[in-house]
Amino acid sequence: MDNIQKEREEIIEIFGIHFESLYQVPPLAARIIGILIIDGCKSGLTFEALIEKLGASKSSISTNLKLLLNMEKIYYFTLTGDRKKYFKSAPLSDRLNNYLKMIEAESYIINRMHDYRHKTASCAEEKCNLENIISYKNHIQEIEKTFHKTIAEFKKIEINNNSNQ
Numbered sequence: 147m148d149n150i151q152k153e154r155e156e157i158i159e160i161f162g163i164h165f166e167s168l169y170q171v172p173p174l175a176a177r178i179i180g181i182l183i184i185d186g187c188k189s190g191l192t193f194e195a196l197i198e199k200l201g202a203s204k205s206s207i208s209t210n211l212k213l214l215l216n217m218e219k220i221y222y223f224t225l226t227g228d229r230k231k232y233f234k235s236a237p238l239s240d241r242l243n244n245y246l247k248m249i250e251a252e253s254y255i256i257n258r259m260h261d262y263r264h265k266t267a268s269c270a271e272e273k274c275n276l277e278n279i280i281s282y283k284n285h286i287q288e289i290e291k292t293f294h295k296t297i298a299e300f301k302k303i304e305i306n307n308n309s310n311q
Contacts (some may be wrong), residue, residue, distance in 0.1 A: 158184055169219065174202055175210040179219055182235040189221065190232030239300040246293045253286045 161180030166173055183198055185191060191199070196207050211233065214220040219242070222231040260283055263276045 153214050154184060165219075166179065169217065171213065171217070171219075172210060174200065174206055175213055178207070178210055178214060178233075179235055182220060182233055186232075190234045192230045192232060194230075196233065236299070237304050239304055240299050242293060242297050242300065246290070249286060249289055249293060253283075253290060254287055256283045 158177060160182040161183060162173060165171060165176035165179045168178070177200060178196060180193060181196065185195075190272065193204075193207065193211070196202075196211070197204060198206065211220070215222070218236060220233055220235055221249045222233045224231055256279060260276070261279040263272060263279055267273045267276045
């Protein structure tokens with residue numbers, strides 16, 4: 147195995163471990179995402195190609211593809227005159243949007259806590275807690291702005307890449 151192939155395998159494994167933990171999916175599903183990011187970014191990968199690359203059974207690949215499709219971590223497309231499905235990982239802007247949703251949920255909670263603590267802070271500990279909440283609220287707002295900006299940049303890149311194909 148040459149160095150590039152070894153590096154490819156290591157990156158797929160790193161992606162696999164990361165996605166397995168992040169999305170709470172089986173190891174095979176996580177590695178499917180990794181392979182689609184590494185090998186499927188140009189034209190997608192067929193079901194048969196995934197079987198070959200992963201060395202897993204048809205039923206295991208099928209089950210994990212269905213899971214990832216339902217979770218919207220991957221998508222597929224077809225080509226005119228070709229009965230095969232071509233799978234790709236979700237665009238980076240979509241993955242970042244999922245993170246943004248978590249941050250927005252956190253922001254909602256922090257805003258509610260801020261309003262509550264602002265009305266009820268009556269002792270030094272609660273006033274300290276309010277200061278922490280205000281600082282955290284500012285941090286979350288900055289993260290939200292950054293995510294919105296980054297997602298917009300990725301969407302421009304993705305639109306440009308799609309129009310060049």
